Amino acid sequence: xxxxxxxxxxxxxxxxxxxxxxxxxxxxxxxxxxxxxxxxxxxxxxxxxxxxxxxxxxxxxxxxxxxxxxxxxxxxxxxxxxxxxxxxxxxxxxxxxxxxxxxxxx
Amino acid sequence: xxxxxxxxxxxxxxxxxxxxxxxxxxxxxxxxxxxxxxxxxxxxxxxxxxxxxxxxxxxxxxxxxxxxxxxxxxxxxxxxxxxxxxxxxxxxxxxxxxxxxxxxxxxxxxxxxxxxxxxxxxxxxxxxxxxxxxxxxxxxxxxxxxxxxxxxxxxxxxxxxxxxxxxxxxxxxxxxxxxxxxxxxxxxxxxxxxxxxxxxxxxxxxxxxxxxxxxxxxxxxxxxxxxxxxxxxxxxxxxxxxxxxxxxxxxxxxxxxxxxxxxxxxxxxxxxxxxxxxxxxxxxxxxxxxxxxxxxxxxxxxxxxxxxxxxxxxxxxxxxxxxxxxxxxxxxxxxxxxxxxxxxxxxxxxxxxxxxxxxxxxxxxxxxxxxxxxxxxxxxxxxxxxxxxxxxxxxxxx
Numbered sequence: 008x009x010x011x012x013x014x015x016x017x018x019x020x021x022x023x024x025x026x027x028x029x030x031x032x033x034x035x036x037x038x039x040x041x042x043x044x045x046x047x048x049x050x051x052x053x054x055x056x057x058x059x060x061x062x063x064x065x066x067x068x069x070x071x072x073x074x075x076x077x078x079x080x081x082x083x084x085x086x087x088x089x090x091x092x093x094x095x096x097x098x099x100x101x102x103x104x105x106x107x108x109x110x111x112x113x
Numbered sequence: 114x115x116x117x118x119x120x121x122x123x124x125x126x127x128x129x130x131x132x133x134x135x136x137x138x139x140x141x142x143x144x145x146x147x148x149x150x151x152x153x154x155x156x157x158x159x160x161x162x163x164x165x166x167x168x169x170x171x172x173x174x175x176x177x178x179x180x181x182x183x184x185x186x187x188x189x190x191x192x193x194x195x196x197x198x199x200x201x202x203x204x205x206x207x208x209x210x211x212x213x214x215x216x217x218x219x220x221x222x223x224x225x226x227x228x229x230x231x232x233x234x235x236x237x238x239x240x241x242x243x244x245x246x247x248x249x250x251x252x253x254x255x256x257x258x259x260x261x262x263x264x265x266x267x268x269x270x271x272x273x274x275x276x277x278x279x280x281x282x283x284x285x286x287x288x289x290x291x292x293x294x295x296x297x298x299x300x301x302x303x304x305x306x307x308x309x310x311x312x313x314x315x316x317x318x319x320x321x322x323x324x325x326x327x328x329x330x331x332x333x334x335x336x337x338x339x340x341x342x343x344x345x346x347x348x349x350x351x352x353x354x355x356x357x358x359x360x361x362x363x364x365x366x367x368x369x370x371x372x373x374x375x376x377x378x379x380x381x382x383x384x385x386x387x388x389x390x391x392x393x394x395x396x397x398x399x400x401x402x403x404x405x406x407x408x409x410x411x412x413x414x415x416x417x418x419x420x421x422x423x424x425x426x427x428x429x430x431x432x433x434x435x436x437x438x439x440x441x442x443x444x445x446x447x448x449x450x451x452x453x454x455x456x457x458x459x460x461x462x463x464x465x466x467x468x469x470x471x472x473x474x475x476x477x478x479x480x481x482x483x484x485x486x487x488x489x490x491x492x493x494x495x496x497x498x499x500x501x502x503x504x505x506x507x508x509x510x511x
Contacts, residue, residue, distance in 0.1 A: 037444050046205065048446040050458045054204050077197045081204030113205040 009102045013040050013058070016110035025097045031106070032056040032092035042108035049093035054078030055113050056092040058106035067104070068095050084109065129435040130385045131355065132490065132499040133419070139492040142391050142415035143168045150420025152427040152450065154405035158414055159392065159455035162189070163400050166457065167413050168393025181329045183337035185457070192456060198324075199317055202250050203460045208467050212246060216468050219245040220475045225511075227476075232485060232507035239350035239472065240267075240343070246468050247342035250461070251335050252318030255304035262301050263343075268293045270340050298332060306331070338461075344496070345388040346465045350472050351488055351501040352386050353379055356435065357473065358484040366437070368477055375470050378437045380448045384422045385435060387451040390497040392416040421450040481509030 008024035013035065015021075023038035025031070035043040035056070044055035051074040060068050065088055071079070075091045086109070095101075142148050146168070149155055158164060165188050184195040201207060219242050227233045244263040248254060256262040272289045305318050313319040317338055321331050357364045367378050393415050396408035408414060423432035429443050440446065448466075452459035459465075476482060488504035 036446070039444065045446055046463060047458065048448070048454065050455065052200060052203065052458060052460060053463060054206070074193060074197055074200075077200035078204060081201035082206050113209070 009097050009099060009104075011097070011101065011104045011106070013042065014105065014107045015042050016108065025101075027097050027099055029097055030093050031058070031095040031097055031101075034097055035092060040108075042112070043092055044112040045093060046113075047093075051075055051078065051091055051094055054082045054084075054091065057082070057084060057109055057112060058090055058092045058095075059086050059108070060088040060090055061105045061107070062088065064101070064104050064106075067100055126431065126433065128433040129356075130433055131352070132386050133433075135490055135492055135499060136390060136419060139494065140390060140417075140497060141494065142417075142497075143393055143413060146393055146413040146415040148391075148415045148417050149405040150417040150424065151405050152421045152424040154402070155416040155421045155450060156454050157402055157406040158394055158400070158408065159416060159453060159457070161400055161406075161455070163396060163398045164394040164408070165397050166393075167395040168391065168415065181327050181333065183333045185337045185341075188456070196456070196460065198320055200460065202316065203462075203464055205463055208463055212249065212464060213467065213471065215246055215249045216242065216471045220471060223472075224475060224479065227506070227508055228479065228511040231510055232505055235354060235488070235504040235506050236347055236351050236502055238476075238506075239347045239354075242350065242468055242472050243343040243346035246346075246464060247339050247461075250316060250342070250464070251338050252305050252309060252314060252316030253301050253335065253339070254316075255308045256301045265293070265297045265301060266336075266339050266343065269297050269336060270344060294332060297336075298328070302331060302335060341459065342461050342464070345498075346468060348388045348499060348501055349383060349386075349465060350469050351504055352388075352499075353382050353469055353473055354476070354506075355484070355488060355501070355504065356382050357477065360435075363435070363437075364477060367473070372470065374437070375474065376466055377440060379466055379469055379473075380451075381435055381437045381439060383451045384428070384439075384449045385433065386499070387418045387422060388496070388498045390418055392418065392453050392457075416450070418450045418453075476506070479508040481507070483507055 009027055010022055011025045011031065011034065012020055012022045021040055023034060023040065025034035030049055032043055032045045032049055036045060046055050047053035068090060071090055072094055075094055078091060079085065079089055149158065166186055184192055187195065223238050223241060227238065240263065244266065245259060248259065248262060253262055269290070272293055306322055309319045309322050313323065317334065318331070321334060326334065357367060363378065367375055393413055395413045396410055399410050400406060400408040422428065425432050427443065427445060427449060429439060448462065452462040483506065484504065485507045486503060486505040488501035491500050491502065493500050
């Protein structure tokens with residue numbers, strides 16, 4: 008399993024054991040991370056699984072893709088390191104990853 | 114009763130679905146298609162980059178001229194680009210800040226109409242809501258009246274549904290479409306396009322004007338968005354109302370709970386009563402996978418949404434029972450496969466859920482609201498889904 012920590016806007020941290028091969032969003036939902044809504048089920052159509060990747064991990068998670076950008080524009084969220092958790096596939100290389108979540112997804 | 118229901122430890126497999134029997138009697142996947150219904154296998158197929166649209170009229174559509182066809186029939190980068198260009202129109206924030214204004218305004222009119230007359234046909238009210246919201250997103254806001262716009266869109270869509278096979282059927286279909294699409298173009302599309310050439314707005318037509326879409330391309334795109342948004346939401350609203358009218362405890366929960374819980378109720382009804390049933394895909398190259406998701410080159414599968422939504426692997430025990438706490442308990446996203454999945458997942462899913470929630474919340478708070486006549490349920494073979502007509506609701510006068 009891969010340890011990933013979600014830090015909510017109020018500073019509360021939750022570390023989950025994530026399964027490689029699934030998206031970060033699916034792992035968060037399965038582990039009860041409540042700050043991840045993901046109302047579209049992981050298709051990059053709602054922008055409610057936004058996470059902010061800590062600077063040291065941005066190279067490992069990669070840049071936001073073409074489908075993610077319209078969601079960031081629609082939500083008006085331009086926080087550095089922003090990604091949609093549904094578009095990040097968990098791999099063993101992400102063991103120790105830290106992401107922050109917004110105060111409100113929608 | 115199937116094995117899943119028989120194994121249900123609670124209530125001996127109670128089946129709360131209203132449309133299941135009609136669906137079982139009428140379901141007809143495309144000839145030659147292999148039907149699959151396991152949730153995870155279905156999702157793997159729908160999310161695969163190796164499949165292409167199939168079914169409906171996809172196989173007859175010439176994709177060599179992408180500027181003349183709807184995004185619905187495209188795949189890959191071109192599809193992604195066209196979807197991404199208008200994706201913001203369907204984002205939750207846009208719904209809350211913009212579309213809810215339209216939804217509430219339409220509900221004001223619907224409530225006034227219902228209280229003024231004392232009773233009304235429910236699917237006519239839900240149609241009005243669905244048309245108004247879809248028209249605003251598309252940009253069809255320069256027609257003479259919203260009622261006439263709705264009639265013209267309905268006439269075009271009805272022509273598509275009524276198409277009969279054979280040369281006479283094709284001739285009749287062509288003649289009807291020529292007239293009806295001509296009216297839609299003249300009275301609805303042209304005024305909207307001219308207005309947006311002068312003053313672009315944030316809607317689908319403004320995007321098409323900016324990208325120099327052909328006349329045919331604009332009509333196809335507008336009707337695709339309109340058809341999907343209007344037809345399916347009309348049925349969904351009536352189906353949810355029907356369930357709530359006959360389940361007082363569920364209605365009490367709907368009216369007393371927060372929005373999240375209202376959505377959970379609506380999504381659970383949609384899980385059991387998806388408006389469309391089949392999604393067809395053709396493999397452009399072989400898919401290597403275990404079980405149902407494996408596909409040979411050129412093979413067509415029909416994903417059965419009803420089966421996927423009631424697969425115990427994702428829905429848990431008692432899959433045919435209406436249980437609004439199910440998705441949270443199973444830690445999954447509420448609508449399951451009802452809005453499809455993958456690149457072609459319905460972009461308007463959240464819009465449909467929000468307009469349904471607002472419609473029902475307002476209607477069920479009207480003094481004396483009651484269901485006078487239950488709807489008649491018929492089968493639409495074109496979308497392989499149910500239609501609910503003739504339900505009459507009544508309320509106390511204002």
